[in-house]
Amino acid sequence: MRFKTSVSKLKNDDVIIRGEPLSSLIETLSFSDAIFLLLAGRKPKATESSVFSALLVAIVDHGMGTTSSLAARFVMSGGNPLNAAVGGGILALGDYHGGAIENAMLQLKSLSGEEGKSEEVAAQYVERAVRKKETIFGYGHKVYKEKDPRTATLLALCQKLGYTSPFIDLATQIETALEKAKGRKICLNIDGLIAAILLEMSFLPSLGKGIFIIGRAPGLVAQAVEEQDTERPVRRLDESEIEYLPDSDP
Amino acid sequence: MRFKTSVSKLKNDDVIIRGEPLSSLIETLSFSDAIFLLLAGRKPKATESSVFSALLVAIVDHGMGTTSSLAARFVMSGGNPLNAAVGGGILALGDYHGGAIENAMLQLKSLSGEEGKSEEVAAQYVERAVRKKETIFGYGHKVYKEKDPRTATLLALCQKLGYTSPFIDLATQIETALEKAKGRKICLNIDGLIAAILLEMSFLPSLGKGIFIIGRAPGLVAQAVEEQDTERPVRRLDESEIEYLPDSDP
Amino acid sequence: MRFKTSVSKLKNDDVIIRGEPLSSLIETLSFSDAIFLLLAGRKPKATESSVFSALLVAIVDHGMGTTSSLAARFVMSGGNPLNAAVGGGILALGDYHGGAIENAMLQLKSLSGEEGKSEEVAAQYVERAVRKKETIFGYGHKVYKEKDPRTATLLALCQKLGYTSPFIDLATQIETALEKAKGRKICLNIDGLIAAILLEMSFLPSLGKGIFIIGRAPGLVAQAVEEQDTERPVRRLDESEIEYLPDSDP
């Protein structure tokens, strides 16, 4: 079997990551900068550094009740080491859970070549998608209806730092166009905004899920550790919680 | 089934993480600070913030050839989504791979109650461990013999920032005592130094592996994405690479 | 890296498994016989073949509400391929879920060297364990109090087939001794009986969990497929199901 790589290299007495010695990165980069370097192959500029760190914070945890938190807790509850539980939680981050970032990146990217003002491009896109009943990724939220508070803060931070982008413009124009088309607010959610920012930073859509995994790993560690420290093992449903369908016992 | 938690809480239009609204954390904390808050239940002080970020950088990737990188790559190679591959890599972070941090934390913590100068405590501990042939976790490295370059840089950073700790003192004294006892350098490796720092920050040993998982997740994403983007699927051993033992075909 | 094996061998135009060509096994062995061969390194005798198949049937599924079924379903619910979901379910089969077989094997094995009638050995063992408050693995069940119906049927099958074993005798004597010591029935559960049978078949305790995994894999496939076919994605807790502890929002 052949093993080829350009990610990182063991050399003399150091690890070279994307061309930079790890020992010097320890001194000079923050953790989120090091993540950026590892994934983008270059160090972030000052503004990018702040925005990238902030978007990872926005992902860090979203409560005990998420699909991935529960998967991590059930694995832990069976009597397993922490890495198995966190691994189980990350397994649950599939197409429907954290997957919207990649899909929203693909959609925004496909629109970026279209001519016209972002307002018009957005309106045409929404009209087309609504007509064809296609999902517009990055909009709406199970819990947040009027606005996603994480979106609002991250957007405000970008403005404060002067971090602008045609992708962010387009993403917010789509929110406006959606409200017009639907007659009610369907908010730009955190996945949608992150998608726009990551495109501006030149990340490929295929990295969208990867960045979500990195951002959520700390939350999964915290959820799994709490399960281990405070709960009795072998969680299971009470019989009263299960609805047996007729053909389960004909 | 009952679900109780104090990690985080969905409230009105925000997530409360360890008592702090996520929307304000996005503005005010770096990603590594948010990780610290989530795991320690408090925000880091300024020096802690820098040191904690630096130790996560030290973990971020250690080359293609590690056990977890290869596990992630094999899962990806079977034709899977990125979350399954990264989950597979994290599964490989077991007792022998990233597990030394927790063990070193337990050992250092058990010594912290002992009376006497750290130099003497270290010497007695090493003498006892060598006599009883017990493993001293956090020392020695497969590749680095004389010194672990990551340890050196992280230690220098602590000194520069004025971040001192009896646990760090003890950890370096053990290195000295080990050299005396063995007649050759067995370096304080990055796991050992991280263990001392995490104890100083008041983390429980049971979080040692969790912090390693968080620090290595970005590397596993990078390794898995490279596998996906550049390699043909279904890696397998060539027959010539396998040594069949006699009883495999009697 | 070196790869040595004696499990199986690719040879000319066949796979040799424990010395037997796979193409001939397809013709001559049942699936459970092939599992026995793979794990024990020899083909089962006729009675062993029936009993081993029956004990795998006893494990095959135990309802939607088990820890592993739920882990598999949550991974599926995030939008993942079937292998990730089943992998997630198997992750949950930790020390507390299916782990009793290995522990019961270790306990029964440790008693097998003791002199005296099995009745006496069992009574002394139970007296000692109760006094020292040690767990006796393989007895008692969350749902089944008086008797585990799977145990009863498997035991009856062994008797019908004339499959006897000092380990099975000892396991049932411990049940009797436990009832005397505790004043109430604590039934020999299916894990305890399987442990006794596997020891009689000369399996090592370290294979106990492996056999449980193989037996339960079909149930996890069925649970995960049902989740995929009949449920909406991204299961999550309703807020009303979560109890937020005071320090989650001080």
Next chain:
Amino acid sequence: MRFKTSVSKLKNDDVIIRGEPLSSLIETLSFSDAIFLLLAGRKPKATESSVFSALLVAIVDHGMGTTSSLAARFVMSGGNPLNAAVGGGILALGDYHGGAIENAMLQLKSLSGEEGKSEEVAAQYVERAVRKKETIFGYGHKVYKEKDPRTATLLALCQKLGYTSPFIDLATQIETALEKAKGRKICLNIDGLIAAILLEMSFLPSLGKGIFIIGRAPGLVAQAVEEQDTERPVRRLDESEIEYLPDSDP
């Protein structure tokens, strides 16, 4: 959260699986019959029982060098419990590894409605697929060129038992048509034959991967246990095995 199921039901003192009490299944069904019942919702007929058991045997293990065996071994090598290692192996069973069964089932099913003799349907299908450069799943093998020995035996078994099927006819006719179209033998591999048989048994294509997982779980247990029992921990690549691409150290 609501939990509805028709797979199995805890009732009084038993588990009802697809309408049948588990305690009676232990007595009356073989392990592979119980798997069939669990997945198909009905007991197999006598011939189906033999053929289904045989096809599971055909999957049971395919050597140390497969992608899933290696994933399981790397997870084990990091210092993990057996369930994590087997879970890691199952994760590797993605689209390219065991996935051909489902794809072949979909292809064969799509042809089953076409009018004409199976010989003609096969010839037209191969002609069309070759022209459009579409993959024909279930044909060809990395190691076996002239014939897949497992296919030959399983096919012979079907003939001996009188188990016939239009899907099997079609699958073998496609092999013939492929040889004519390509001028060289591209054998019907084991995945292709299993696909035809599973369709005849009325399984949905979405269960193809599930049956592969169940069949391969024993092999993954055997591979992981051998790794645990005979290898030193923390497998990693030697530096000499890695080819560092130029941009890894510019």
